[in-house]
Amino acid sequence: MLEILDDKMAIEGLNVLHMAGDIGYGVLETGISVDQLTIDIGQSNNVGFNYFHNKFGMPYDFLLKSSISSGHSLFVAVKGSDQLLGFARFEKISDETEKTYKGKTNIVNYSVHLLRSIEVHPAHRHVGIGRLLFAISVNQLETNVITLPDNQGAARFFKDKLNFKCLNPGNNGLSSRYKDYLILPYPRARAMLKTMAVNYPRMVLPELIGSYESLKFRDNMGKSISKSDISDFQVLFQNSKELLDNKLMNELDSFIKRLDA
Structure with missing residues (x-):
């Protein structure tokens, strides 16, 4: 996971797991964190979060704080220092x-x-x-994920975009009450983040790709590249390796070796 974090993102109780440009993805660990977020609420003259407000009349700060106090995992996408762009709430319903056998323990x-x-x-x-928020969340949780979409559009999104399948409760030790739910099984859930990075590197790793293209352009134009710029690029590369496929990894590695030559 990329570990170059935004110094301006100083929300207390926010554990930042990944940075993509000026958007930080992480998990909120305390209710105090919610008070430090800027949450745009959708109104007649303002575009903002509106689903829970319109359907249940529920304030969003109350919703998020209640999730944390209930022991749920609350993942967020935050732009800049405090603007909430998205959130995902997970409740653990069964342990691994x-x-x-013969002294070896397996899950x-x-x-x-x-x-x-x-x-x-x-x-x-x-x-x-x-999608990136969801991928980072399930990568961190290392779990099977189930959900019950409340409309056909949402069901298509979970099936087509996130690869959820129909759930067979008996295969997962769950109650029959979950028979209409969808499931994203582990380890497919954990592989989602790397799959996104491979398919959409500019979305997941914008700093790395932007730095590479900038340095490559300067190199092709015969312009000098400072040791500091090379070092910064190497740090980005090292911190992103686990999300790269072999083709891009070899391409970036060869470029670094040529710059160092």
Whole structure:
């Protein structure tokens, strides 16, 4: 996971897991964190979060704080220092089960988390923020994820974009009450972040790709590249390796070696 974090993002209790440009993705760990967020609420003259406000009349700060106090995992996408762009709430409904045989312990069934909701600010939808937020969340949780979409459009999104499948409760040790739910099984869930990085590197790793293209352009134009710029690029490369496919990794590695020659 990329570990170059934005110094301006100083929300207390926010554990930043990934930075993509000026957007930080992480998990909120305390209710105090919510008070430090700027949450745009959708109104007649303002575009903002509106689903829970319109459907349940629920204030968003109350929703987020209640999720944390209930022990749910609350992942967020935050732009700049404090602007909330999206959030995802997960509730753990079963623990992983292990089996020991001849002194070796293996996981028989991974834990299961219920995705209670995921919402992205209306002005920032359709650019991958929701998918990246979800991918980072399940990568961190290392779990099976189930959900129950409340409309056909949402169901298509989970199936087509996030690869959820119909759930067979008996195969996951769950109650029959979950028979209509969808599931994203582990380890497919954990692989989602790397898959996104491979397919959409500019979205997931904008600093790395931007730096590479800038240095490559300067190199092709015969312009000098400082040791400091090379060093910064090497740091980005090293911190991003686990998300790169072999083709891009070899390409960037060869470029660095040529600059160092």
